[in-house]
Amino acid sequence: MELDIVALSRLQFAITALYHFLFVPLTLGLSIVIAIMETVYVMTGRAIWRQMTKFWGTLFGINFVLGVATGIVMEFQFGMNWSYYSHYVGDIFGAPLAIEGLMAFFLEATFVGLFFFGWDKLSKLGHLAAAWAVAIGSNFSALWILIANGWMQNPVGAAFNPQTMRMEVADFYAVLMNPVAQAKFVHTVSAGYVTASIFVLGVSAWFVLKGRHLELAKRSMTVAASFGLAASLSVVVLGDESGYLSTEHQKMKLAAIEAMWETEPAPAPFTAFGFPDQEARTTHFAVRIPWVMGLIGTRSLTTEIPGIENLVDHARERIANGVVAYDALQKIRAAGSDAAIPDDVRKAFEDNGADLGYALLLKPYIDDPRQASPEQIDQAAWDTVPNVPTLFWTFRIMVGLGFFFILLTAVFFYLSARHRLDRYPWLLRIAVLSIPLPWIAAECGWIVAEFGRQPWIIEGVLPTAAGVSSLGAFTVLMTIIGFSAIYTVLFIVEMSLMLRAIRKGPEPDDEPQAELVPPALAPAE
Incomplete structure (x- = not known):
């Protein structure tokens, strides 16, 4: 069997990315939950809130360490497995990652130490400031990562330089304020808040079922239910915004998600259920809800959403334009100097340069895209369609899980308000069983975002197949096996530590009770 270096490189990055994202959502959300709990402790002076902060802080610390370790491996992969991609977009992609490392990560890592070791060395307000610095640093770190990822989905503020054969920053503000990146950031962090809320809710429900640490568990459930309900609602709203932006910037991804093979009359229906068949280019047993997709995707009753076949036709046109740009690029590079470039060649590149990446889709079929046959162009055009059943x-x-989280947190929010959190054991069991579900939803979200961008590593600019390093397939295969083995061991260790900490429960708080009385309630002398 011949090993495909592109497929293996993609598989390796998918494994490390999906594994890393097991830790990111809980870090983002739990840091905020802990900061909220410590804020209540400082405001009320009640020891139970300090105990809650320490207990959930321990679980945060275990998760944080594994997240950092796996994140570092991902950044090294850009240079090892995707060296041409790193060369091609290093000016743009490197800047957010550098800022994330210099500002956000150091802020987060520095104050994590103060949070864990500063309880008896800092004042209450000083320690609270450290807790919020950890939370802000975690979310600030996610911002810069998602700015970089958002640029891959919607490459703005950059231009291709034919002399250096690289993308270069033309407008850093446009990169920073990229609407796709901003929508991805708020959607991703909100998903992290939901993950932490369901985690806290489920672990606390387990304590209640066992009759242990009831005071801590019920207060934690109250925080998780209220915070989780707000976060769950925001995830739906922000997810709708991401879908609307896909209509503008990633039409093929949206069409694949909906298994919309042909352009539907506006407003398009939403396919609630069906079995997409990519070979037959149809969806079997489709159940469609009229108008819904048109309203969500375009927010109008008159705007069409193009179907897959229509978008493939458009891709053929862009491939033809890209071939013209590719020919002009070869002539520009052969000219040797800017003054020697003929005007007609310069104009041909300026007019068609935006489609250069489409010509590179022909590279898997022929070395020189200018020699491509109509059949090869047709193959390349259909390559722009991602795996429809997977995305669907x-x-x-x-x-579906997003709406379930709204229902679950709303129910527990109501029970908390009515002081009935321990009245319904079957609901508590549902909360415990729901702990893994936010991770499933988060991983599905990343599959939709990243798998749906294929065959592009940078949407419309650089095909994934063109970005890989010149490594042997066997080398990549061995690293996949090695990473999988190491990550399996780390996962077992992490789960063992988390479960041990949960079974052990909170440590008895040894803070002097005299310090717990708020000044306003202290007896007059």
Whole structure:
């Protein structure tokens, strides 16, 4: 069997990315939950809130360490497995990652130490400031990562330099304020808040079922239910915004998510259920809800959403334009100097340069895209269609779980307000069983975002197949096996530490009770 270096490189990055994202959502959300709990402790002076902060802080610390370790491996992969990609977009992609490392990560890592070791060395307000610095640093770190990822989905503020054969920053403000990146940031961090809320809710429900640490568990459930309900609602709203932006910037991804093979009359229906068949280019047993997709995707009753076949036709046109740009690029490079470039060649590149990446889609079929046959162009055009069944089902699993989280947190919010959190054991068991579900939803979200961008590593600019390093397939295969083995061991260790900490429960708080009385309530002398 011949090993495909592109497929293996993608598989390796997918494994490390999906594994890393097991830790990111809980870090983002739990840091905020802990800061909220410590804020209540400082405001009220009640020891139970300090005990809650320490207990959930321990679980945060275990998760944080594994997240940092796996994140470092991912950044090294850009240079090892995707060296041409790193060369091609290093000016743009490197800047957010550098800022994330210099500002956000150091802020987060520095104050993590103060949070864990500063309880008896800092004042209450000083320690609270450290807790919020950890939370802000965690979320600030996610911002810069998602600015970089958002640029890959919607490459703005950059231009291709034919002399250096690289993308270069033309407008850093446009990169920073990229609407796709901003929507991804708020959607991703909100998903992290939901993950932490369901985690806290489920672990606390387990304590209640066992009759242990009831005071801590019930207060934790109250925080988790209220915070989780707000976060769950925001995830749905922000997910709708991401879908609307896909209509503008990633039309093929949206069409694949909906298994929309042909352009539907406006407003397009939403396919609630069905079995997409990519070979037959149809969806079997489709159940469609009229108008819904048109309203969500375009927010109008008159705007069409193009179907897959229509978008493939458009891709053929862009491939033809890209071939013209590719020919002009070869002539520009052969000219040797800017003054020697003929005007007609310069104009041909300026007019068609935006489609250069489409010509590179022909590279898997022929070395020189200018020599491509109509059949090869047709193959390359259909390559712009991602795996439709995968996107169709992962999107619906993610959305279905999102609405379930709204229902679950709303129910527990109501029970908390009525002081009935321990009245319904079957609901508590549902909360415990729901702990893994936010991770499933988050992983589905990343599959939709990243798998749906294929065959592009940078949407419309650089095909994934063109970005890999010149490594042997066997070398990549061995690293996949090695990473999988190491990550399996780390996962077992992490789960063992988390479960041990949960079974052990909170440590008895040894803070002097005299310090717990708020000044306003202290007896007059």
